[in-house]
Amino acid sequence: MHRQASTLIIIAVALLVGLLPRPVSVQAASTNFFPQTGFAIQDPHFLDYFNKRGGVRTFGYPVSREFTFLGFPVQIFQRAVMQRYPDGHVQLLNLLDPGLFPYTQVNGAIFPGVDIALIQTAPPVDSPDYSEAVFHWISRVAPDSWNGIPVAFHQSFLNTVPAQVALPSGQKNLALLAGFDLEVWGVPTSPPTYDPHNKKFVYQRFQRGILHYDATTHTTQGILLADYFKDVLMGENLPPDLLAQARTSPYFGQYDPQKPQWVARPNALPNTDLTRAFESEAPIIVLDPGHGGAEIGASYTFSDGTVLKEKDLNLAVANQTAMLLRQAGYTVVQTRTTDSWVDRNLSDPLADDLQARVDIANNAHATLFLSIHFNGYDDPSVRGTTVYYDADRPFSERSLHFAQLLDQQATAALANIGYQTLNRGVQTDSMAVGLGNHFYVLGPDAVRPIQMPSALVEGLFVTNPQDAQRLRDPRTLHALAEAYARAIELYYGG
């Protein structure tokens, strides 16, 4: 960075590094993107639950973004709907309890309905030995062999969450494991039942899913019912039998981009925000080469008269990073590709130029924003690599994770080409511009703040003779471009 703020930055950093709590090292908040469906698991609580309960095998792929449903953050997967409570703990919606998805005819299949008489034989939840009694009851009502048919419902229930996934430390706590299986399925709400149209199919209904035995393939698996719940919300792709039953549901066809919060009939669906819930989350990366045009950023004049300008270095690195990411299949948007301001109205204040960069990212519905800079300071002995993020955004945990990847990759890439940079590490933007203050492009105080995880890299100091000498070498810029591209790929789990 930059202009008038540079002195302040260094002083603030020097003063505050020792005084402020270091950024907390959170559990890797990696964004797992699934190209199979075009959605990602972004929330660390959802991701942790997903990973510890069997992943894709248990839940299928995500088929929505996170959104607010009846007052709670939720994410729909093919087989289940995850719901997060304010304390962070995750539960699955009882999809098949009356109300949400009571349907029994889906795409030609006829599922059993809820069998009240069966449920009444279950042990009462408040009984003292409930956990033992309920598993005993499940083993009776969800058999492995039924009418001489190897339906394997009990084994399928018990094998839902594999031990090595749920309990990686190697402990064998079968009761705990069975508890995880119960979390995923809930209790049986019907006995095994033939499909009346097809005796080759046997179903058993649980609170949160339906097990399906197919005699033609001798396989037992869960039906992807939550995927159909998404179709009900969208009012699209519904098979005719489901459409006929779901038309009168309060959830039917609620997804409407033309309405506030994208909810067609908010009276029927309170405390719900469907904004972009089912729009693909395929990564869209915005690269923002800092400065441009008359704004040269930091600079260094060599003894031969050559002037190294930050704005040119930023653009060169951004162009190379963009090329590498596009080769890897990512969609990349740049705030500028020429030596110019982003906001072409030169009479506007500088804040407008920064806002124009944020607007490009927000309007592109970007999933990640990287502002590319090199540092500058009055004292030429100051050198090194810094990555900033803003700690006061809803997605700050993910920004921090991104910033950590950038810092690791940048310092390693420089070491690889034989340059030991001074690693100043990951810092909050408030450590640079003062407590309570923020970088315009990262922080919450912009007129229209940035809406996605973001970071600002300061690769090296243009004003330091040693760093500047390296920056004159195209290999240094290329190494940094590779590092930034790799950090972005790692951020997406690649």
Ligand SMILES: [Zn+2]
């Ligand atoms: Zn800068």
